Amino acid sequence: MISIHQLYKTYHRGSESVEAVSGIDLEIIKGEFMVILGPSGGGKSTLLNLIGGIDHPTAGTITMNGFALETASEESLTRFRRDHIGFVFQFYNLLSSLNAIENVSMPLMAKGIAFKQAKAKAVQILTRIGLEKRLHHRPSELSGGEQQRVAIARSIISEPELILADEPTGDLDSLNAQAIIALMHELNKQMGLTFVVATHNLRLAENADRVVELRDGKIQPNHIDKTK
Amino acid sequence: MEKSNPTTLTKLSDVFRFVIKDLISDGWRSLLTIISLAVVVVGYLLLASLAQAFVILTRQAQVTNNLLIVSTNTIDPMDSSLGDAVLQTAMEITPDQIQHAFPIIFRHLTIDGRIMQVRAVPLEEMPTALALTLIQGYWPDGPRQVVVSEGAAQQASWKIGSIVNIYGTNFLVTGLVRSTENAFGSLWMTYTEGQHLFGTAHGFQVGCLVLVSTANPESVRLKLLADPRISADYSVYLENVFTNDYNQSNTNLLILSGLMVLVSLLAITFGIYNATSLSLTERSFEIGTLRVIGFPLSKLRGFLFARALVLTLAAYSLGWVVSFIFINHQRTQASVDLIFLTLRLTAYSSFIGLGLAVIFAFLGVWLTSGRLAGLNPLNGSK
Numbered sequence: 020m021i022s023i024h025q026l027y028k029t030y031h032r033g034s035e036s037v038e039a040v041s042g043i044d045l046e047i048i049k050g051e052f053m054v055i056l057g058p059s060g061g062g063k064s065t066l067l068n069l070i071g072g073i074d075h076p077t078a079g080t081i082t083m084n085g086f087a088l089e090t091a092s093e094e095s096l097t098r099f100r101r102d103h104i105g106f107v108f109q110f111y112n113l114l115s116s117l118n119a120i121e122n123v124s125m126p127l128m129a130k131g132i133a134f135k136q137a138k139a140k141a142v143q144i145l146t147r148i149g150l151e152k153r154l155h156h157r158p159s160e161l162s163g164g165e166q167q168r169v170a171i172a173r174s175i176i177s178e179p180e181l182i183l184a185d186e187p188t189g190d191l192d193s194l195n196a197q198a199i200i201a202l203m204h205e206l207n208k209q210m211g212l213t214f215v216v217a218t219h220n221l222r223l224a225e226n227a228d229r230v231v232e233l234r235d236g237k238i239q240p241n242h243i244d245k246t247k
Numbered sequence: 248m249e250k251s252n253p254t255t256l257t258k259l260s261d262v263f264r265f266v267i268k269d270l271i272s273d274g275w276r277s278l279l280t281i282i283s284l285a286v287v288v289v290g291y292l293l294l295a296s297l298a299q300a301f302v303i304l305t306r307q308a309q310v311t312n313n314l315l316i317v318s319t320n321t322i323d324p325m326d327s328s329l330g331d332a333v334l335q336t337a338m339e340i341t342p343d344q345i346q347h348a349f350p351i352i353f354r355h356l357t358i359d360g361r362i363m364q365v366r367a368v369p370l371e372e373m374p375t376a377l378a379l380t381l382i383q384g385y386w387p388d389g390p391r392q393v394v395v396s397e398g399a400a401q402q403a404s405w406k407i408g409s410i411v412n413i414y415g416t417n418f419l420v421t422g423l424v425r426s427t428e429n430a431f432g433s434l435w436m437t438y439t440e441g442q443h444l445f446g447t448a449h450g451f452q453v454g455c456l457v458l459v460s461t462a463n464p465e466s467v468r469l470k471l472l473a474d475p476r477i478s479a480d481y482s483v484y485l486e487n488v489f490t491n492d493y494n495q496s497n498t499n500l501l502i503l504s505g506l507m508v509l510v511s512l513l514a515i516t517f518g519i520y521n522a523t524s525l526s527l528t529e530r531s532f533e534i535g536t537l538r539v540i541g542f543p544l545s546k547l548r549g550f551l552f553a554r555a556l557v558l559t560l561a562a563y564s565l566g567w568v569v570s571f572i573f574i575n576h577q578r579t580q581a582s583v584d585l586i587f588l589t590l591r592l593t594a595y596s597s598f599i600g601l602g603l604a605v606i607f608a609f610l611g612v613w614l615t616s617g618r619l620a621g622l623n624p625l626n627g628s629k
Contacts, residue, residue, distance in 0.1 A: 073539055094543055101541020112536045116272030121265075129541040133253035134261040173540070 020180065020213060021047035021070060026079035028065050028236075039065040041236035043079070047215060049180070052207045054227040055217045062236035063217035064185050070215065071104055071183045072096035083181070101129050105174030105212075109186035111166040113158040119145055119169045120154050126177040137176075144172045148202060164195030171202060175212065182206075184216040188223065196220065266553045273526075280522045281562045284515055288566025288604065289573075291511040295596035296574055298504035311378055313486040314468055316454035316477070324353045327452040333481060334454050340474050344462040349376065350451035352441035358413055359403045363432045365413060367441020368455075376457045377426070379435065383407055384422030387437050394422035396433040414444050455486075512603045515562075519555050519611030526554075527618050534619070547619060551612050559608040563601055567592075 028040040039062045047053060047070075055063050068074040069081060072088045073096075081088040086099060105126070106112075113122045120141045127137035145154055148168050158166050167187060174182050184203065188196035200223055207214050216223055224230045232239040253261070270277040316337065318327035334348040352367035370386060373379045373394070384407040387394060393413070395405055400423050405411065409420040411434070418436065426433055436444070438451075458464055464485050471477045527534065537547060574590045 071539070097538060097541055097543050100539065106539055112532075112539075114533055114536070116269055117265075121268075125537065125542075126540050128261065129537075129543075129546065131253070131258075133257045134264065135257075136253075177541075 020049040022082045024080045027077045029077045051228040052214045053229045054224045057233035061233045105179040105182045107184035107187045109189040111170045123172045181213045262553045284562030285566040287514045292570035294508045296590040314456040315484045344467045346457045351453040353452035380425040391418045392421045393418045393434045393436045516607040516611040519608045523615040555608045555612045
């Protein structure tokens with residue numbers, strides 16, 4: 020599904036250069052639940068941003084279903100993300116002035132679907148993940164766990180092939196974190212969604228199909244692959 | 248999920264739904280933006296109504312080919328005193344240049360609490376030599392009748408059939424006219440009526456010399472002034488000098504008003520620019536998130552334009568209501584000497600202003616949209 024070859028990302032800060040991602044080769048298989056494990060500053064978020072087309076690599080290639088992300092224009096990447104990728108962030112990234120239904124509807128509205136139609140599907144998904152009583156609540160009226168559920172609902176509403184989650188449990192207590200992990204696994208199994216999750220939380224890695232350790236921008240050789 | 252194409256109305260409805268939600272969530276800041284823009288709109292509408300008043304003035308003044316004789320060393324024509332002999336003398340000096348001459352009785356009087364000019368002239372000269380245009384009613388055809396200028400009628404709320412007390416005598420308003428000189432604050436009666444009203448002791452105040460069409464007014468004026476029978480006691484003026492000066496100053500005022508109108512509306516550009524720019528700065532994170540989940544720049548730009556449109560429409564409506572109340576219920580008028588300017592809120596200025604306000608608001612958004620392109624999706628991935 021996703022093929023990454025000799026990927027590099029270098030940031031320049033004044034006279035300093037920081038190689039956030041250094042020579043990564045990785046294949047991501049459709050339907051798998053992959054965890055990218057590593058300490059803060061190891062390059063996990065950078066790798067996720069590159070896979071998601073939010074950032075451009077300094078060198079190397081990223082190809083998803085034949086689409087080369089590294090050479091695509093900004094608007095092409097925006098369309099590609101809209102159609103193929105869902106995102107889940109550590110701090111939920113919900114729009115504060117919109118309620119749960121409206122937040123979840125956003126990806127469909129980005130595709131040009133009318134709000135009425137998008138709303139119907141948003142309600143369906145929110146109900147499925149247990150938020151039927153929180154449909155009209157704004158983020159400030161939701162708990163951390165509920166906000167992250169809304170964010171997950173938003174990430175899947177447009178039926179993407181890939182979900183990229185960057186520290187999805189980083190801002191949650193252990194109980195909520197477990198619930199979110201369980202939800203993601205459930206969606207992976209039931210909907211066949213490919214998950215790539217960046218985290219330093221070992222619990223997330225427990226039931227993953229594959230665990231890749233990233234340290235100093237490089238994949239460590241001791242990764243776990245349960246698919247084999 | 249199959250994507251069914253929403254209609255344009257549905258798309259617009261969705262956009263404005265979220266725009267209004269966004270503005271409401273901004274609360275006081277949206278309200279303050281609307282109020283500040285409304286202040287600009289009030290300024291524009293007041294200036295535009297002033298400009299409209301000047302348009303009426305410039306429309307009315309026409310150039311004539313007459314010379315005017317008054318007593319020398321008089322500042323106010325009312326202080327001049329002439330007899331028939333001076334008109335005879337003028338015609339003797341330039342017999343081929345002057346078609347005919349007639350007297351004008353002239354007074355400044357307080358009528359209905361307003362200072363107005365009253366002129367008594369031969370009836371046949373009203374539509375001809377004086378180029379008065381009757382726009383309503385009829386010329387005076389009986390005793391104690393007057394025609395009044397448009398402006399005087401507006402200011403004093405006179406209409407055909409109104410009774411006006413002039414110098415202690417009631418006169419009937421028979422017609423409304425558009426005049427060559429002062430467009431406002433003027434009344435005309437027949438010469439005979441003027442003599443009855445003011446008496447004949449002071450003669451008449453202004454002699455009007457109507458020149459033949461081929462005559463050069465300046466040459467005739469100089470010829471008359473070269474004769475001691477005229478120059479000793481009288482002054483001769485080109486009537487169109489006054490009219491030209493009057494036209495030019497009105498035109499200058501009109502141009503100035505027009506410029507001030509544009510400048511006032513331009514302030515809307517900066518108001519919207521500031522409001523949008525601030526919004527983008529505060530929402531760079533949210534905008535980045537929207538870019539991450541797939542909103543193209545064009546949709547985000549469209550949202551900003553829609554937001555500016557709603558702000559502008561709300562501000563314009565509020566400003567218009569305030570201006571309407573001020574102009575119509577207060578019946579504001581400005582006065583320059585005898586020239587009364589009635590401020591009026593016309594449909595023309597209202598709709599032109601609305602159109603320009605929207606254009607300038609969009610300009611404000613466009614100026615900000617460069618920043619929008621620079622807001623990286625990375626902002627939304629943090």
